[in-house]
Amino acid sequence: MFIxxxxxxxxxxxxxxxxxxxxxxxxxxxxxxxxxxxxxxxxLLKQLEDQYYYIQIIKVDEKFHSPVSPNKIVFIVDLTCAxxxxxxxxxHNLFANPFKWILLYNEKSSLNILEHFENISLLVDSDVTLAxxxxxxxxxxxxxFKHRSYMDIIEENVGVLNSNEQxxxxxxxxxxxxxxxxDLKGIVLxxxxxxxxxxxxxxxxxxxxxxxxxxxxxxxxxxxxxxDFVNARLEYTVExxxxxxxxxxxxxGMIGELTRNKADIGGTALFITExxxxxxxxxxxxxxxxSKFVFREPKLSYVTNVFVLPFDRDVWLASAALVVITGFVLxxxxxxxxxxxxxxxxxxxxxxxxxRESITDVAVLTFGALCxxxxxxxxYSMPGRITLIFLLISLMFLYTSYSANIVAxxxxxxxxxxxxxxxxxxxxxxxxxxxVFNHFYFPNATEPIRKAIYEKKVAPPGQVPRYFxxxxxxxxxxxxLFAFHMETGPGYKIVGEIFEEGEKCGLQEIQFLQVPDPWxxxxxxxxxxxxxxxx
Numbered sequence: 346m347f348i349x350x351x352x353x354x355x356x357x358x359x360x361x362x363x364x365x366x367x368x369x370x371x372x373x374x375x376x377x378x379x380x381x382x383x384x385x386x387x388x389l390l391k392q393l394e395d396q397y398y399y400i401q402i403i404k405v406d407e408k409f410h411s412p413v414s415p416n417k418i419v420f421i422v423d424l425t426c427a428x429x430x431x432x433x434x435x436x437h438n439l440f441a442n443p444f445k446w447i448l449l450y451n452e453k454s455s456l457n458i459l460e461h462f463e464n465i466s467l468l469v470d471s472d473v474t475l476a477x478x479x480x481x482x483x484x485x486x487x488x489x490f491k492h493r494s495y496m497d498i499i500e501e502n503v504g505v506l507n508s509n510e511q512x513x514x515x516x517x518x519x520x521x522x523x524x525x526x527x528d529l530k531g532i533v534l535x536x537x538x539x540x541x542x543x544x545x546x547x548x549x550x551x552x553x554x555x556x557x558x559x560x561x562x563x564x565x566x567x568x569x570x571x572x573d574f575v576n577a578r579l580e581y582t583v584e585x586x587x588x589x590x591x592x593x594x595x596x597x598g599m600i601g602e603l604t605r606n607k608a609d610i611g612g613t614a615l616f617i618t619e620x621x622x623x624x625x626x627x628x629x630x631x632x633x634x635x636s637k638f639v640f641r642e643p644k645l646s647y648v649t650n651v652f653v654l655p656f657d658r659d660v661w662l663a664s665a666a667l668v669v670i671t672g673f674v675l676x677x678x679x680x681x682x683x684x685x686x687x688x689x690x691x692x693x694x695x696x697x698x699x700x701r702e703s704i705t706d707v708a709v710l711t712f713g714a715l716c717x718x719x720x721x722x723x724x725y726s727m728p729g730r731i732t733l734i735f736l737l738i739s740l741m742f743l744y745t746s747y748s749a750n751i752v753a754x755x756x757x758x759x760x761x762x763x764x765x766x767x768x769x770x771x772x773x774x775x776x777x778x779x780x781v782f783n784h785f786y787f788p789n790a791t792e793p794i795r796k797a798i799y800e801k802k803v804a805p806p807g808q809v810p811r812y813f814x815x816x817x818x819x820x821x822x823x824x825x826l827f828a829f830h831m832e833t834g835p836g837y838k839i840v841g842e843i844f845e846e847g848e849k850c851g852l853q854e855i856q857f858l859q860v861p862d863p864w865x866x867x868x869x870x871x872x873x874x875x876x877x878x879x880x
Contacts, residue, residue, distance in 0.1 A: 416443035424450040428461060435465045441870065442470035452477040452485065459489070459498050466494040468872030469526045474503065482508040488522070492532045501525065523875040529577040534873070536568060537582045537602040538612035541781060546583070556815065556835030560863065561613045563632050568612045568865070574880040575873075582608060586781045587615040600625060603868050610877065614863035616782070626871060627864040628878045636783075636858050638765075639836060640773060640828035642758035642851040647826070648771065649759065655750030664743055671736040672711035676704055678729040685726075700724055714740050758851050765794045768828060768855055775802035776821060778831040779812040786858055795857065815839060823848060830857055 420439065422430045434440055450458055458475060467473060467490050475487040486503035504514035519525035538561055540546055545558040549565045572579045588600025595601070599615070602608040603625050614631050615621075645651055656664065683702040700706060700722040710720045714737050724730050762771050775798065777783050787799045804810035813821065818829040819839045829836075833854070840849065867874055 418443075419445045419447060421447045422449065424448055424458060424461070431461050431465060440465060440467055440471045440473065441872065442472070442875070445472040445474075447474045447476055450475065450477050452479045462489065462491075462498055464494075466872075467491050467498065468494065469529075469876060470523070470872040470874065472522060479505075490526065492529055496532075523879055527575050527876050527879060529575045529873075529876070532577055533580055534572060534577045534609045535582065535607060536579045536610050536612040537584055537599045537608035538565060539585070539587050539599050539615075539781075540583050541585060556838045559832070559835050560632055560634060564613050564865065567631050568610065571877060571880045575876055579612075581612065587613070589785050590620060596624065600866070603866060606868060609868060609871065609873060611866040614865050616858075616860040616863050618860065621866075624869060625866045626869055626874055627866050628874060630862050630864045633862045635833045635856075636778075636830060637833055638768060638775070638828045638830045638855040638857055639833065639840075640762075640822060640853055641825050641848065642760060642762070642853050643771075643773065643826055645754055645757045645759045647759070648761055651751065651754045654754055655747045667739055668711060668715060668736075671732065671739070672707055675711070675724070675729065675732045675736065676707040678726065678732055679707060679724055682724060682726050682729060700729075711736065717741065717744055760853075762853065763855070765798060765855060765857065769794060769798050769801065772826070774811075774827045776811045776813045776818050776827060776829045777803055778815050778818055778829070778836075780832070783812070783830065786860075792859070798857075819843065828855075 420430075420434065434444075434446070440446065448458075458477075469490055469492060471490050473489050475485075475489060477485050477487075479485050484506040486506065488501040488503055489498050490501075491498055501518070502515045503518055504512055506512050540558055540561055542557050545554070545561065548554055549562055555562070569579065582602060584598045584602065586598035588596050588598030588603075590596055596604050599608070599611050599613065600621065603611060610628075611625070617627060645654075653661075679700050680702050700710065706722070710722065710733075713720055714733075717740070719737075720733070724733060762768055762773070768775070777787060787803060790796045790799055800806075802811075813829070815831060815835060816839060818831060819836060820843065821827045822829045823844055840852070867877065
């Protein structure tokens with residue numbers, strides 16, 4: 346037995362090339378016992394090398410190793426040594442995708458070709474070609490496979506290579522073997538679904554309680570359609586969890602069913618994580634879902650001091666400078682007035698409350714103007730009165746602007762909580778939807794901010810972890826100052842039922858889980874993988 350490979354996949358043209366070379370070899374053999382003659386073998390190897398194939402002679406008692414990619418390997422076997430070669434290939438799982446086999450035999454011989462494969466897992470992803478020499482030096486090509494290892498072998502007629510080295514394909518032959526074999530002939534596929542609420546088993550298709558086990562219900566219908574497409578029947582098992590690895594590295598839940606070969610396909614989509622990639626295969630993303638912290642934006646006055654927000658820093662500094670400078674000018678004017686009166690340069694025409702030349706009196710007058718309280722004393726001179734009027738009017742406009750801004754700010758919501766770090770530092774309480782995957786992902790968070798959120802806000806030391814049923818969590822969220830981590834699809838359905846329209850406008854979201862959308866999973870290296878992906 347030998348293998349050959351090159352940098353292309355095995356197409357119909359490749360089969361024809363192989364068959365042409367094989368024809369020369371078979372013609373030199375004893376037709377009663379098809380066997381590769383040493384000289385003919387050398388000729389075939391030389392011809393394959395001339396076509397840039399990599400050639401490697403292998404022994405069935407040796408461990409198989411090839412320096413090229415598996416999808417570029419073709420095994421060529423003389424069926425006179427079939428029992429050893431086929432057993433060797435089966436023991437190394439070499440009949441599975443992407444390896445390819447070409448088996449040489451003589452149709453006139455008395456060999457029962459198919460009996461060699463009765464106990465071999467020659468499944469739907471296998472690519473095994475029988476090349477048999479017939480009458481008039483024609484070579485018939487067939488593909489063989491099984492749906493299950495214990496089932497009968499199914500033959501597929503590829504075509505005939507005539508004596509003129511022309512490959513004549515069967516009209517109904519589909520080159521893509523996965524499309525060709527997508528009809529599974531009604532075999533049973535075992536599917537495992539994840540149900541967290543037992544009542545959901547009664548409402549998988551009637552669209553009741555759509556917010557409960559929503560992913561399971563959607564995927565149940567999709568997998569049913571997939572089974573119809575590939576003509577298979579489904580038998581279900583139910584698990585309460587998607588599956589997580591314990592301390593003994595044993596998987597629980599749906600993944601456990603897949604790893605123990607009790608389920609062919611996972612009927613409920615699950616997240617792709619690093620530790621799962623080496624355990625199961627994923628075939629399709631069926632349902633988008635998002636789990637996020639959702640909360641009503643808190644009032645601005647709850648998270649910051651709104652009394653300093655109406656003006657920015659420069660306006661505050663300019664206002665303070667205005668008051669100080671105007672008050673100082675007013676003090677100088679009053680000082681000048683008293684100086685002039687003492688010298689007799691100013692005469693009093695009518696009685697009035699005197700503003701004394703005291704810095705304390707001027708400061709009290711300025712402070713009263715700042716508080717919009719007016720004054721009981723005014724300067725006597727025209728410059729003093731102009732200065733006082735300027736101070737009063739300026740502070741009136743500042744007060745009006747400040748009051749208008751305060752009213753608006755008191756009615757505003759804060760948008761300061763935008764990240765997980767903001768949420769951690771805020772005074773908002775935190776709760777988590779009481780689901781299986783939240784019980785796994787939150788305690789096992791390793792990123793510092795996410796870990797701190799769990800340890801400080803979700804499960805502080807000495808307190809019961811803050812997990813809530815979905816309805817209770819949404820009700821607490823409506824009361825405000827509460828961030829609830831939930832699956833947004835079912836969560837927003839409840840929000841739409843119990844929130845007022847005005848309350849919905851202030852909802853804010855923050856992503857926590859670092860996982861992609863969930864995918865359907867199947868057994869690792871399942872023979873049905875490509876067929877189901879096409880479906």
